[in-house]
Amino acid sequence: MNADLIFDLIVIGGGITGAGVARDAALRGLSTLLLEKRDYASGVSSKTTRLVHGGLRYLANFEVDLVAEALRERAILRRQAPYLITPMPILIPIYQGDPHGRAAISVGIHLYELLSREKDIPHYFTSGTEKTLSLEPHLNRTGLKGSALFYDHQIILPERLVIENIIAAREAGATVMNYTGAEKIEEIADGVIVTARDTLSGAAGTFRSRVLINAGGPWVDQVRKAGGIDRKKIICPTKGIHLIVPKLSEQSLFVASKDGRMFFIIPMDRWSLIGTTDTKYDGDLDEVHADTGDVDYLLNESRRVLPGLNLTKGSILYTYAGIRPLAFAGERESRISRKHRVIPEGRTGRIITIAGGKYTTYRNMAEDVVDEACKKLGKKAVCVTQRKPLAGSLPAGLDEYVKETVPQLAERFDVEPGTVRHLIHFYGSRAEKILQYTGEDPRLAEPISPESMDIYAQVLYGIREEGAKTISDVLLRRIHTGITASRGEPQAPQVAAIAARELGWSAAEQDHWVENFKEDLMKEKRF
Numbered sequence: 001m002n003a004d005l006i007f008d009l010i011v012i013g014g015g016i017t018g019a020g021v022a023r024d025a026a027l028r029g030l031s032t033l034l035l036e037k038r039d040y041a042s043g044v045s046s047k048t049t050r051l052v053h054g055g056l057r058y059l060a061n062f063e064v065d066l067v068a069e070a071l072r073e074r075a076i077l078r079r080q081a082p083y084l085i086t087p088m089p090i091l092i093p094i095y096q097g098d099p100h101g102r103a104a105i106s107v108g109i110h111l112y113e114l115l116s117r118e119k120d121i122p123h124y125f126t127s128g129t130e131k132t133l134s135l136e137p138h139l140n141r142t143g144l145k146g147s148a149l150f151y152d153h154q155i156i157l158p159e160r161l162v163i164e165n166i167i168a169a170r171e172a173g174a175t176v177m178n179y180t181g182a183e184k185i186e187e188i189a190d191g192v193i194v195t196a197r198d199t200l201s202g203a204a205g206t207f208r209s210r211v212l213i214n215a216g217g218p219w220v221d222q223v224r225k226a227g228g229i230d231r232k233k234i235i236c237p238t239k240g241i242h243l244i245v246p247k248l249s250e251q252s253l254f255v256a257s258k259d260g261r262m263f264f265i266i267p268m269d270r271w272s273l274i275g276t277t278d279t280k281y282d283g284d285l286d287e288v289h290a291d292t293g294d295v296d297y298l299l300n301e302s303r304r305v306l307p308g309l310n311l312t313k314g315s316i317l318y319t320y321a322g323i324r325p326l327a328f329a330g331e332r333e334s335r336i337s338r339k340h341r342v343i344p345e346g347r348t349g350r351i352i353t354i355a356g357g358k359y360t361t362y363r364n365m366a367e368d369v370v371d372e373a374c375k376k377l378g379k380k381a382v383c384v385t386q387r388k389p390l391a392g393s394l395p396a397g398l399d400e401y402v403k404e405t406v407p408q409l410a411e412r413f414d415v416e417p418g419t420v421r422h423l424i425h426f427y428g429s430r431a432e433k434i435l436q437y438t439g440e441d442p443r444l445a446e447p448i449s450p451e452s453m454d455i456y457a458q459v460l461y462g463i464r465e466e467g468a469k470t471i472s473d474v475l476l477r478r479i480h481t482g483i484t485a486s487r488g489e490p491q492a493p494q495v496a497a498i499a500a501r502e503l504g505w506s507a508a509e510q511d512h513w514v515e516n517f518k519e520d521l522m523k524e525k526r527f
Contacts, residue, residue: 006210008031008379009030012216014042014178018213021215021365033176037179043322044218045159046476047322052078052152066339073361082398087153089252090253093253093255096145098256100256116151166467178469183204192208214352235327237325239277239280240278241298242274243290245272246485248267250267253265263275270484277297295527318487340355342372371383406420420435438455454481456495459479470517497510
């Protein structure tokens with residue numbers, strides 16, 4: 001890269017917020033560089049409850065404005081990426097002694113419905129005991145008073161939305177670099193100089209920009225420290241864990257625990273996701289894992305609600321854990337607001353920090369922080385992300401597109417219609433690009449794992465088009481195989497062989513990255 005090049009913006013952080021900022025800035029015509037020290041979406045963006053949601057529980061804290069913002073953004077996301085995001089009914093079982101009774105929850109879900117901008121979603125409702133048990137027969141009958149049903153949206157692979165934004169940013173002119181960690185940020189008279197290091201090769205380099213945006217998520221305060229900003233920390237890290245187990249129910253559940261906290265039990269293909277916790281965390285941000293206390297809490301509460309399913313630690317296929325980058329407020333962990341803050345810092349205000357927020361509201365967060373950057377740059381450039389398509393956006397409605405496109409692509413590339421449908425639901429219109437690789441080598445049309453409809457062409461596409469550089473990048477953050485029971489571990493050598501040819505690995509490097517992937521999997525079973 002040209003060392004004399006001065007960017008308008010350098011964005012630190014390649015999670016959903018940083019990716020959204022890079023896309024927004026590039027679409028406004030700002031020269032933009034994004035730096036991520038690990039892989040895109042390798043932090044909290046891949047550790048969510050896999051929902052795009054308004055945050056019903058925030059109404060209990062009277063954060064109506066936050067819920068309204070999230071529901072507005074939910075509608076925008078569904079419109080832009082209907083292939084990734086699916087409306088999903090969620091049942092709230094109501095038990096004797098729960099902190100919120102049926103009347104209070106009824107008010108809450110109807111306010112939620114009123115705030116929603118998606119009028120095609122069915123009406124929310126409350127039910128008595130018998131109707132509730134007909135909706136979910138496995139529920140504990142003891143003390144069951146009834147239920148409420150509302151809608152939010154599921155996103156099976158939230159990592160894909162990050163990658164969609166990364167690709168869209170790059171295609172709009174941004175330079176995006178993963179495995180490039182910022183080590184030092186120096187303010188100068190007309191901007192900043194960032195010293196960064198390739199975290200795979202060790203090579204160092206410097207980059208200049210007029211404004212720097214700190215979108216480091218949980219690492220926001222570490223980025224501030226690299227920029228010489230040693231004032232009081234602004235992030236209160238809280239840990240959330242999730243368990244993946246064999247499928248427990250057909251119905252998604254939103255459950256009140258004995259201590260009043262809420263958690264989800266959500267069907268996810270042939271498995272169920274249980275989560276999340278919300279506890280203060282003061283450990284290593286790069287080594288966050290579920291511990292025994294986290295696991296026991298979710299298992300105990302799940303057994304209480306679904307007592308007949310013999311749920312034990314042995315049922316757990318794997319866990320994952322992440323850190324929420326909540327803007328510091330000194331509240332109890334579960335009550336800290338998810339609102340975001342845009343904070344100009346440094347001697348000249350050219351280091352701009354975006355703190356707090358939710359996955360669902362990333363687009364609006366990006367708009368706010370790029371607006372602030374434009375003020376510093378003296379540029380008038382309007383945000384267009386609300387109406388601009390994402391990388392895989394469809395030229396028609398999802399159902400219409402699937403109906404017309406699946407038979408055409410299946411015949412053209414000699415693959416099963418189910419394979420085409422699967423690819424469309426994770427890549428949108430870019431499914432065709434993946435299938436084009438099967439023309440180079442028909443073996444790339446073969447399925448990777450019996451647990452998924454992924455094909456080996458996705459491995460090549462992830463490396464060539466999406467910046468994947470390791471086996472974990474491909475299997476855990478690019479494709480569906482990574483969320484199955486085996487997570488693609490039996491197929492890791494075959495994936496590594498494709499990666500080795502594309503990335504020029506030696507036999508020793510190929511073995512190293514397979515072992516590295518297996519170590520990543522083992523970390524999620526240390527409970």
